[in-house]
Amino acid sequence: MRGKFIILMAVAAIVCGCREEKGEAPRPDAPKKPPVVQEEPAGCRGCHPKASLGAHEGLECVTCHRGRDGSGEQAKAHEGLVARPAHPEFMDEICGPCHMEKIQAAHTSPHFTLKNAVDKVRTHFGAETTLDNLTEIPVTEAPQDTLELADDMLRRRCLRCHVYSRGDGYAYTRHGTGCGACHVAYSGGEMIRHAMLPRPTDQQCMSCHYANHVGADYYGQFEHDFNWEYRTPYTTTEPFIRPYGVEQHDLAPDIHQQAGMTCLDCHSGPELMNLNxxxxxxxxxxxxxRPDENATGLANLSFENGTLVLTTLHGGTRLDVPQMSHPAHREFGSQVACQVCHGQWSFNDSTTHLLRSDLDEYDEWERLTVQSSSEVEQILEHNLKSDEEELEPTMRDGITGIPRYGLWYKGFTQRRWEEMVIGRDRDGVIRVFRPILDLRLSWIRDEDDVRFDNVRGKGSGLVPYTPHTTGKAGLFYRNRFRHLLDPNPAAEGSR
Known part of the structure; x- marks a missing residue:
């Protein structure tokens, strides 16, 4: 029996082995499907999918920016690209077909040409002719007279904020160019929205109207002195952001600002663009x-049930506009400008010293590296504190961007706001003045060559203006101008 069992087991093993040999061959692996590759869509939207055009959403990107929309390669897509279509160089061609009336009016607007500001400075330093646009200021490498020195100062130090420039390199002073200077939103020095703003906010206005110029006062801002001993915070060792270039004193803002009004509530688009x-x-x-006259030109004013109502353009707040009723308005209204009594404070920086230095010596400026100019500040900080090769003392032309030799430094004899300068203007009206043309220009060519030393222009440098610091007149308003009510008018700009 045992032998038979062994034989049966052997036969079974042979049979199983044969079946394995005759079994089905293993199936080959199924062919793998190629991975699905999602192709990037060609054209502008392929690289810029989040760009929102706002009111211009129906337009193709190339309508304004040119280039080639059908290409998926950057080099080809950017052929003929116009990065800043609203720049004055392109605005007629690109913005003009849809906005021709506004473009033509803007070309003559004081905000666009800066004609008034430029002519005031140039006339003060001896110019006998006026200019139509800031671009007409002559370019001078080596000034031969005071006017040429003033022209160099204007192009490279003064004119840092206008429609041809993106503004100074600080967080709140960067802006677009041309139409985009007012109609493109910036924050932190960068464009934050591609869509054009139909109605600019005060942030756009303040990107130019800062640094002790009208606009900053509306928000109660007054620049600190440049010297590090007179600026705050005193003790911080951490990086400190100065969004407008220099720290600010926080003074009383204008009463209209406190009520929620913005610049456009008084200074309308048609006024700013010279449309009216x-x-x-x-x-x-x-x-x-006077309802029968209604010569304001403001669309946000309405006369309702005997009351003038202003509706703010940003926010829609309705404000009743108080009418003049104090007896002083009838007594002095034709003789005294409103801000003589109602201005709470004014800009009173005197004297302003501007020095062009072609020297590569910087130690004397260690306490004055903050200059309300990011370009000068960058060179001073680098050359005083860095071990790397020094930067050359050059500054870019504020209009063309072309650098030229020499740094323009700035300083003040004093910076004050509390005592307003009150004087009688040429038309006999008593007004607030500011010493904005109380300037001294100098130029050091090298250590032994001082070309100009503390030269000044014509007159006192006092210019009448309207401080945007409106408040209640107070009990002693007459004391501000009583001395000027003499039958023999005092000299222009006298206190």
Whole structure:
């Protein structure tokens, strides 16, 4: 029996082995499907999918930016690209077909040409002719007279904020060019939205109207002195952001700002763009309102049940506009400008010293590296603190961007706000003045070559202006101008 069992087991093993040999061959692996590759869409939207055009959403990107929309390669897509289509160089061609009336008017707007500001400075230093646009300021490598030195100062130090430039390199002073200077939103020095703003906010206005110029006062901002001993914070060792280039004193803002009004509530688009040059707005336009005349030109004013109402353009707040009723308005209204009594403070920087230095010596400026100019500040900080090769003392032309030799430094004899300068203007009206043309220009060519030393222009340098620091007049308003009510008017700009 045992032998038979062994034989049966052997036969079974042989049979199983044969079946394995005759079994089905293993199936080959199924062919793998190629991975799905999602192709990037060709054209502008392929690289810029999040760009929102706002009111211009129906336009193709190439309508304004040119280039080639059908290409998926950057080099080809950017052929003929216009990065800043709203720049004055391109705005006629690109913005003009849709906005021709506004473009043509803007070309003559004081905000665009800066004609008034430029002519004031040039006339003060001896110019006998006026210019139509800031681009006409002569370029001078080596000034031969005071006017040429002033022209160099204007192009490379003064004109840092206009429609041809992106503004100074600080967080709140960067802006677009051309139409984009007002109609493109920036924050932290970068464009934050591609869509054009139909209605600019005060942030756009303040990107130019800062640094002790009208606009900053509306928000109660007054620059600190440049010297590090007079600026705050005193003790921080951490990086400190100065969004407008220099720290600010926080003074009383204008009462209109406190009520929620923005720049455009008084200074409308048609006024700023010179679309309605015949309209001249003043305090009396609203506060001595005559319904039969209605010469304000402001679309946000309405006369309702005997009350003038202003609706703010940003926020829609309705404000009743008080009318002049104090007896002083009748007594002095034709002789005294409103801000003589109602201005809370004013800009009073005197004297302003501007020095062009071609020297590569910087130690004397260690306490004055903050210059309200990011370009000068960068060179001073680098050359005083870095072990790397020194930067050359050059500054770019504020209009063309071309660098030229020499740094323009700035300083003040004093910076004050508390004592307003009150004087009688040429038309006999008593107004607030500021010493904005109280300038001294100098130029050091090298250590032994001082070309100009503390030269000044014509007159006192006092210019009448309207401080945007409106508040209540107070009990002693007469003391500000009583001395000027003499039958024999005092000299221009006298205190």
């Amino acid at each position: 040059p015949a309209t001249t707005l003043s305090c009396r336009s609203c506060h001595e309102y």
